[in-house]
Amino acid sequence: MTAAPDPAPLKVLIVGGGIGGLTAATALRQEGHEVTVFERSKLDNEAGAAIHLGSNCNGLLRRLGLFAEDIGGNPTLGIVQYTAAGNLTFNLDLRKPNLLWKHSWLLVHRAHLHKALYRFAADPAGKGNPAEMKISSCVASVNAEVSTITLENGDVFKGDVVIGADGVHSITRKQVSKTAKPFGSGRSAFRFLIPKEEILADPETRDAVDGDGRMVMWMGNDRRLVMYPCSNNTLLNFVAIHPSKESDMPGDGWSTGGNKARLLEAYKEFCPIVRALLSKVNAETLSVWTLLDMDVLRSWTVGKLALMGDAAHPFLPHQGQGGGMAIEDAVSLGVLLGKGTRKEEVKERLRLYEVCRMERAHRIQEYTRLSGRDLEEAKKDGKELNMMEYQSYCFGHDEYDHTIQMLRKSNWTKTPDRFWRMPVAFGSMPGPRQDSFGLPHDGLQSTxxxxxxxxxxxxxxxxxxxxxxxxxxxxxxxxxxxxxxxxxxxxxxxxxxxxxxxxxxxxxxxxxxxxxxxxxxxxxxxxxxxxxxxxxxxxxxxxxxxxxxxxxxxxxxxxxxxxxxxWRGVQFARMRxxxxxxxxxxxxxxxxxxxxxxxxxxxxxxxxxxxxxxxxxxxxxxxxxxxxxxxxxxxxxxxxxxxxxxxxxxxxxxxFEARDRQALPTLHHITARLAEIxxxxxxxxxxxxxxxxxxxxxxxxxx
Missing domain, CATH: 2.40.400.10 (Acetoacetate decarboxylase-like)
Structure with a gap:
């Protein structure tokens, strides 16, 4: 019997060249597919800010060959929390060996991670065909049923699957929902970086960075300041979350230039060390984001289109998992659309992607919303965020392993009449009556x-x-x-x-x-x-x-x-x-x-x-x-x-010869009966x- 030829690689069109889109491009090129990424920008304006890589997503990047330590990733060595007045409320030392999470919790400069992912996706030396990068390519529309995208200049591209990784203001989302739109959460965030050496050189601020990898938070009732290192501990990343009205941000713009005076005014009631840190901000690099939320989508897929990252589930920054969830989405798609996926299987695999990812992403979204409440609000509603529960659920997960198992289970259901034998955890058992895919063997050539x-x-x-x-x-x-x-x-x-x-x-x-x-x-x-x-x-x-x-x-x-x-050298039957x-x-x-x-x-x-x-x-x-x-x-x-x-x-x-219990401890009762015949x-x-x-x-x- 001649084996069927392997299916041709899929033509994958990815709308959006951010961290999620580039991770998906890397995962899918490594599966042998032909990937094209469409990015509206010139890919030269990634934010000057940092990103969390928890154990859950750091491990996934390592599977793809990207080690964040090589691009300046800092391990999180501690978490310290103060009140707005500077009183210590929480101090967790993470310098001891972590026996719970296999991979480190790293803090990485977004631009460095983005650049590395671009290289992994597009470098001809990488595994598989390099992804084609089409920058300054604004997508005007998508047809999910025939998997085409049309650019604003009229160019049309045809693929086998379209992945919408185009962020919170997604164009591709319109294929899934005509009405879903992000809305302001009532919070905005100033983001900026300050060289660590500047903070250490100032006696008034040096104690704020006493350590090599601590995340430090100052918590007010309706605002907070978060600081943590990146770039081999040479830069301190700051996120200053506050009521949106206080940053005087016009419209619903994203990453609009900030105002240093507004920043200082918003935190004027905080302790002296916070005010001293904020005074060091370079006004020209100060950015402010409106923190957007969105109602939960009932579906992320339609036809041959799947949404991922912020296009599917915009994240507030309070637990630093927006990027992590996008990376998990990308790796899940890489598994489900793995090498050998046939074109006719795409829709089914995308529906399975929803099953793999929706419950987890939405649950972590809810954890994030809980952690972002005002302190007074949290006291009134009584809904406490259980940090141990959250960390166990978030960090103790490997989306690659999870999706692989979900795909196995899906494949098992396609042949419900398979033979199952112990141990069932490994799936149905190949044997004389079925192969690993549940299909019968060809026994005609057996002798x-x-x-x-x-x-x-x-x-x-x-x-x-x-x-x-x-x-x-x-x-x-x-x-x-x-x-x-x-x-x-x-x-x-x-x-x-x-x-x-x-x-x-x-x-x-x-x-x-x-x-x-x-x-x-x-x-x-x-x-x-x-x-x-x-x-x-x-x-x-x-x-x-x-x-x-x-x-x-x-x-x-x-x-x-x-x-x-x-039996073990003791003969009990013979024929001639x-x-x-x-x-x-x-x-x-x-x-x-x-x-x-x-x-x-x-x-x-x-x-x-x-x-x-x-x-x-x-x-x-x-x-x-x-x-x-x-x-x-x-x-x-x-x-x-x-x-x-x-x-x-x-x-x-x-x-047949009867043997005693000593000679045949497990078969003597059988051989004795056979010898009577x-x-x-x-x-x-x-x-x-x-x-x-x-x-x-x-x-x-x-x-």
Whole structure:
């Protein structure tokens, strides 16, 4: 069978070249896709401010190969909180080794991170095809159904998927909601950077930065000042959050030039050290942002379009997770649109992206809103922010691992009739009846060599092996027929071309009378010994066969065949065929000669083969979780064995030997019973060789 060619790479159009868009471009190019990024700016105006990279998003960047320490990222070594008057209220030392979070909580200059992400997305030396960067490209409209974007200059670009990473004032969001618009939260933020050396040089301010990586906050009722280091601890980043009316910001502009006088006025009631810090601000670099919020969107996707980052869920800055959530979105999309994703799967994968991301992003949004309330407001509503709960939920998450598992679960549901066996945490189990994707194996090229000895024996003894009164012999006589079959399988596709040996005892002429009085006829499988654990487990759990582990040795040479079964060197069964020869002619072969060996089906060529499934209940000895008869019909097999050569034996010999508890601690009770079976007469001894092995998927529970 010729393998299907790998799907062509997807053409991915990303609207927006910010941190989220560039992370998505990096993740998707590394999956082999053709990525184009459309950015309205010249990519030369990233804010002069810093960004938090918590363990949750720092680890994701590291997966992509970007180590923020290499671009000046500072580890957060402590969190200190003061009142507006300068009184200490909180001091958390984070310098001790962190055993909870695998990755560090870093503080990074936004421009440095943005530049690094641009390089990872566009550098030809990176993994995959470099993303094409179209700067100064203003997107006028998007068609989500046919995945096209139209620029303001009229140029149209066609892709397989469109990702809206165009921020809080998103154009692409209009495809998802015509009415959703960001609104002012009532807060704005001055942002600015001050060189650390300037603060240390001033006796009035040097104590504010006593340490190499502390985040320091001064909290007023309706305003706060946050300071933390970046750029290898050479710059201090400041965020001054205050009522919007006090920064006199026109319209709803974003990142508008600030006013130093307004800044100083807004914090005039704070302690002297805060006022001294703010006096050092360079008015020319001072920026002010209106902090925007937005009602929760019911959906982030439509057609072949998905929103991410602030386009999907604008974040207030109070917990520093806006960038982190955009990075998580990007990596989730990279997983869901991974290498090999077909064009026709895009819509489904985007819907799964919503399932992966919406609950988490919205929950962290709510945490952020709670932490941004005025102090008086927080006292009145009584809704306290549980910081341990928040940190555990936020930092203790890896979106890559989460999305990978969600994708696995989605793929599992596409083939609900898969076989599941323990351990179920790893998904459905590949085996003889399905591959890793739940599809059947091609067993036509597999090989088998089956040696069988059919013999007459005591019916009254054999019927003691029947597990329920529903089983009986079709004939009332005291003599019955049974077979020992020894099979060697090879070139098994489900074993990567390998094989194994098994041997079983089968009782012929058996019938099962159902509760409605109807009858099934076939052979009953008493026990099977196999030398491969995978085959034993699948046969026991999926088919209900009574399979046990043992070592099986087979020796075949011209005219002779010998095999033995042992457990850790203690042999308890053997069979031998002598005088092997080809039948004189096809016309002279008996019906039994012509009948193909049932090889993997392990039964006589009757209506089928019976076995009995019994699963014990945990903690309740003698009680079954499952107990019922199974039938494997001869008709309806997915693949029919092809006997290439049959050899008959002039003599066949078999024997079971009882062993004591010391020699066979787990099998002595079985070998003792098998050794009781008398051999009245060998009816037939033969070897069948051929290709094609059934998977027995036609097996069913009788009642």
């Amino acid at each position: 088998f060599v089956t040696a069988s000895i059919k013999f007459r024996t005591s019916r009254t003894l054999l019927q003691n092996f029947f597990p329920s009164p529903a089983f009986s012999f079709s004939s009332p006589g005291t003599v019955a027929t049974a077979s020992i079959r020894m099979t060697t399988l090879g070139n098994m596709s489900w074993l990567g071309g390998g094989g194994y040996n098994f041997s079983g005892l089968f009782v012929h002429g058996v019938q099962y009378t159902k509760r409605d009085a109807s009858v099934l006829r076939g052979s009953y499988c008493v026990v099977v010994f196999e030398d491969l654990a995978d085959a034993i487990l699948s046969g026991r759990e999926e088919l209900g066969m009574s399979k046990l582990g043992a070592s099986i040795q087979v020796h075949q040479k011209e005219g002779e065949y010998a095999a033995g079964i042992d 065929l002598e005088g092997l020869h080809l039948p004189n002619s096809t016309s002279s072969m008996s019906a039994a000669d012509k009948a193909p060996a049932m090889n993997d089906k392990l039964g006589e060529a009757e209506e089928g083969t019976f076995c009995y499934r019994y699963i014990p209940a945990v903690g309740r000895p003698g009680t079954a979780d499952a107990e019922y008869a199974v039938f494997i019909p001869s008709e309806g097999a997915s693949q029919t064995p092809n006997v290439i050569r049959t050899m008959l034996a002039r003599k066949g010999d078999l024997a 008398p051999v009245y007469e060998v009816v037939e001894a033969r070897i069948d060789e051929g290709t094609g092995v059934e998977d027995l998927s036609q097996a069913f529970r009788i009642e």
